[in-house]
Amino acid sequence: MAPVKEIVLDRLNGKITYPKTFIDKEHRTIDFDSLHVYRTLTTSGDFAITGEKIYIKDRKYNYTWTLETNECLEYWSLYVWYMEKNRPLPPDTAFDEYREKDFERRKTEGFPKPLYPSNIPTPEATKEQQAVRRKIGGW
Template sequence: MRIEKKLESNLGGAIVIGVWLGASAELSSQYIVPAIFTLGGVFWVIYGLFANKKYKIFELNRLEGTVAYPDHYFNPPLKGKFKDLKAVISVSGNIDGYADSEYLKFVNTFKPRKLDLLYTFYGSDPKKDWSFYVWYMDKNRPLPPGTAFDEYRQQDFERRKALGFPRPLYPSDIPTPEATPEQQKERERFWKEW
């Protein structure tokens, strides 16, 4: 079982800004800035049209314990073991110096380079997103809540039961009960005997 999320990019934002600046520029040396924005926009449009879409997918493979996320530009995705993935929460500030937004960022540990940028994953809440990823990737825990996993819950429960309900891979203070009270009692009974 794996989760894939297609990551979209803003293809024409820079070209719109470039055209807007070009339309508002007077006939003088102010053509340089609109030209730079326009060329940048053209690059992003070409990149959006010709970049391999399968390279721009965030993938979590629970059973194999692997993760893949996009690398820069036309490079294939970075792949590796989830346990080796380093994630940080970055806080950006606003003009007054106060914290403004938080972002979940992945440190490139799978293909280190001398100069590298952190990959920013834009989600709703970085702490909740990371907690969800860790819970999902711990194949010794039940699947996280959500209707997307409902059809797989029984199969996942039976798989973990056949393995003897192994202890969780990643420590957590978040309770991760089974989907039904009966399944929870069965797991607790097995752990008491263990």
């Protein structure tokens, strides 16, 4: 009875589409940059920490949805890494067939600096590509 709910991440346009609610008749699409994200810990009746949730708030429509899994921080990190169109695609086999085309797109754009700051190194798929990025983009 419950419909499938999917979050659609549009890397090139910086948009995210999230599932419709009971009130809305359609999915909502907003800028990824406009989201506000909150991390909370869940507790039991005796205040023992039992897990964590990520709340994602869309201020434009005053709507909040929850990313609730045992690995919510890992999921959110993947979303942010994927949405960072100036960095290489995240390290997963699901993206392997798109890596070369994505590299060429970023090369054509001159390897612009990343949109979101990060302390996590994001090297290219190969050492040769990494050298090209350093030479052209300087980072």
